[in-house]
Amino acid sequence: MQILFASSEHDSAPWIRDFERALPECRIVPWHPGLPPQGAELAIVWHPPAELFSRETGLKTVFNLGAGVDAILALPTLPPGLRVVRLEDAGMGVQMAEYVLHALWCAARDFDAYDQARREGRWIRRPPPSREQWPVGVLGLGAVGARVAQAVAGFGFPVAGWSRSPRELPGVQSYAGAGRLPEFLARTRVLVNVLPLTPDTRHILNRDTLGRLLPDAWLVNIGRGGHLAEEDLIPLLDSGRLQGAVLDVFETEPLPAGHPFWSHPAIRVTPHIAGFTLREEAVRQIAAKIRDLAAGRPVSGTVERARGY
Numbered sequence: 001m002q003i004l005f006a007s008s009e010h011d012s013a014p015w016i017r018d019f020e021r022a023l024p025e026c027r028i029v030p031w032h033p034g035l036p037p038q039g040a041e042l043a044i045v046w047h048p049p050a051e052l053f054s055r056e057t058g059l060k061t062v063f064n065l066g067a068g069v070d071a072i073l074a075l076p077t078l079p080p081g082l083r084v085v086r087l088e089d090a091g092m093g094v095q096m097a098e099y100v101l102h103a104l105w106c107a108a109r110d111f112d113a114y115d116q117a118r119r120e121g122r123w124i125r126r127p128p129p130s131r132e133q134w135p136v137g138v139l140g141l142g143a144v145g146a147r148v149a150q151a152v153a154g155f156g157f158p159v160a161g162w163s164r165s166p167r168e169l170p171g172v173q174s175y176a177g178a179g180r181l182p183e184f185l186a187r188t189r190v191l192v193n194v195l196p197l198t199p200d201t202r203h204i205l206n207r208d209t210l211g212r213l214l215p216d217a218w219l220v221n222i223g224r225g226g227h228l229a230e231e232d233l234i235p236l237l238d239s240g241r242l243q244g245a246v247l248d249v250f251e252t253e254p255l256p257a258g259h260p261f262w263s264h265p266a267i268r269v270t271p272h273i274a275g276f277t278l279r280e281e282a283v284r285q286i287a288a289k290i291r292d293l294a295a296g297r298p299v300s301g302t303v304e305r306a307r308g309y
Contacts (some may be wrong), residue, residue: 001294004043006031006052007065015065018279019044022287031056042293044286045072046277053077061085061293063286065277067092067144069303070197070224084303090285091278093147096222099274100148100192101155103220103246106268107190108134131156135214137188139204140195140223141167141174142309144275148194160184164307185212190220197224198308207232216243222274225250230261237266248274 003026005016012030019028029038033051039058046065053059054077061083064072069086072078106112108129117124134157138149141163153159153171160173162184167174175184185191191213195201206229210219219242221228230251236242246268247261253272261267292299303309 001026001042002038002040003028003290004031004038004040004052004056004059005029005045006043006048007046008049009047010065015044015279015283018283019287022283023290026290042290047071048075050075050077053079053082061299063289065282065286067142068196068224069309070226073303073305073308080305083299084305085286085289085299086301086303086309087277087282087285088301089143089147091281092275093144094151095275096144096194097148097151099222099248099270100220101151103218103268104134104136104152104157104190106246107218107244132158134158134189135160135187136190136192137162137184138172139191139193141169141172142194142196145194146172148192152192160187181209182212185209187214189214189216190218192220193223193227195223195227196309197226200308202226203229205229205232207236210236211241213242217241218243219245219247221245222248225253233267234260234264237264242266244268246270248272 005012005028016028016030031038031052033049037055040056041058041060043052043056043059044063044065053075059082063085065087067087069084072084110126113126136152136157136159138145138159138161141149141161145161146169149159149161149172150169159171160175161167161169162175162181166176193205195204205219205221205227233245237245244266248270249272255261255269261269289299289301
């Protein structure tokens with residue numbers, strides 16, 4: 001079986017080497033714009049060139065090297081009948097849980113105040129927070145969101161999750177459906193977004209939704225930049241409606257020089273590093289999916305185009 005590998009960002013060589021080891025029965029072929037059609041039915045991709053799908057018309061299934069598929073679904077050349085399969089966690093969940101816990105502890109334990117005191121040479125102590133005063137809400141309870149929610153719950157914080165359909169997770173209160181979103185927001189002080197980006201979730205973080213959070217609320221966005229209506233954030237912070245924001249993803253990346261998020265004292269910016277795709281785990285997962293496909297078994301992670309994930 002021949003499988004194409006197409007990526008506009010990754011160095012293909014180590015990925016191809018590892019896929020060849022994981023799938024010795026397959027031939028992994030690097031794909032570049034300008035090559036003649038290879039006639040393959042399968043491809044493994046990350047931010048592939050649009051030309052891939054206009055030239056390789058025999059493709060039947062494409063495996064995405066990431067959990068988010070908004071970029072690939074937005075390609076105008078993507079055939080409507082092509083099956084898209086995404087990664088499910090593959091090591092990103094634990095990284096994102098670490099990121100969220102760090103942001104939560106910085107907010108709840110007021111580590112920014114300690115850092116300021118250190119710079120000023122002042123010895124200060126603050127009483128430890130009551131975890132009950134820091135209810136966390138996780139938007140999105142897929143594989144990654146569930147890992148984040150349960151990690152936070154493991155440290156004794158009240159945790160709720162909101163998702164499109166009901167999910168049952170130990171230690172996590174579940175809210176489901178658009179009708180329960182206001183109720184979910186109203187009990188949340190630290191809002192963590194890990195939703196997939198779809199037409200329904202674009203700009204879901206806006207003046208209205210963020211304004212429904214508990215007083216002195218924080219936003220942690222590790223989903224996609226398109227979830228946040230950027231022009232709404234700073235007025236909420238300046239008015240005191242929000243206390244702070246930790247942002248790892250942005251509408252335009254890299255975040256442009258001079259963007260107001262860089263310099264705002266209540267915003268912490270990181271360069272889309274909350275969760276990296278780990279090559280070993282990603283290769284293992286995709287190889288298993290390819291074998292399931294070859295054996296006629298259901299393939300987990302298959303994207304439903306209508307939902308966008």
